[in-house]
Amino acid sequence: MSMLKHLEILMKYSVRRSEDYDSIRGQNLMVFGRGLDRAWEKEACWECFDETGAVAGFCSAHILNEQGEQTLFLSRAAVLPHARGNQLQRRFINTRCRYGKKVGCDVAITYTSPHNTTSSNNLIREGFEMYVPHYKWAGKDMLYWRKVL
Numbered sequence: 531m532s533m534l535k536h537l538e539i540l541m542k543y544s545v546r547r548s549e550d551y552d553s554i555r556g557q558n559l560m561v562f563g564r565g566l567d568r569a570w571e572k573e574a575c576w577e578c579f580d581e582t583g584a585v586a587g588f589c590s591a592h593i594l595n596e597q598g599e600q601t602l603f604l605s606r607a608a609v610l611p612h613a614r615g616n617q618l619q620r621r622f623i624n625t626r627c628r629y630g631k632k633v634g635c636d637v638a639i640t641y642t643s644p645h646n647t648t649s650s651n652n653l654i655r656e657g658f659e660m661y662v663p664h665y666k667w668a669g670k671d672m673l674y675w676r677k678v679l
């Protein structure tokens with residue numbers, strides 16, 4: 531992608547911290563279907579808006595305390611169908627990593643399902659590497675990712 535195109539996308543969309551949990555629940559339902567009714571209030575959430583103010587997606591993360599180490603878990607991200615293909619998932623990853631660093635996390639972790647190559651490739655592009663956790667907390671078939679912040 532050319533630098534100009536990249537700048538256009540950056541200008542067209544803005545990512546902001548959000549506590550609009552009704553909006554986030556609605557987007558979650560739209561993208562993931564009837565899944566877990568997650569307690570979004572416990573997570574740090576962000577929403578992305580286009581230049582008309584229409585919502586384009588959301589992401590969430592929360593801090594885990596493990597053996598004295600603060601770790602940021604990237605818990606969920608969704609880009610609404612009309613806004614896909616604009617590298618917004620990478621922006622969501624980057625935004626959360628910057629937040630994690632700011633609040634004192636040493637590491638960010640997440641997981642993907644093996645068929646979700648888009649998400650895996652975007653994590654690689656944002657500096658994540660695969661690792662083998664001691665305990666496969668998201669399921670034995672998942673791929674596990676981490677990045678030192």
Ligand SMILES: CC(C)(COP(=O)(O)OP(=O)(O)OC[C@H]1O[C@@H](n2cnc3c(N)ncnc32)[C@H](O)[C@@H]1OP(=O)(O)O)[C@@H](O)C(=O)NCCC(=O)NCCS
Nearest residue numbers: 561606607608609610613614615616617618619620648649
């Ligand atoms: C996975 C997801 C977050 C990717 O978001 P994104 O910001 O659109 O990602 P990208 O801009 O990198 O584009 C993804 C791919 O779609 C392609 N694409 C381009 N235009 C597109 C369009 N209009 N619609 C859909 N895909 C498009 C891109 O070329 C890219 O292909 P690549 O993976 O071969 O590079 C998004 O598709 C999504 O929300 N999916 C459902 C939920 C999900 O899987 N969430 C992540 C796990 S929690």
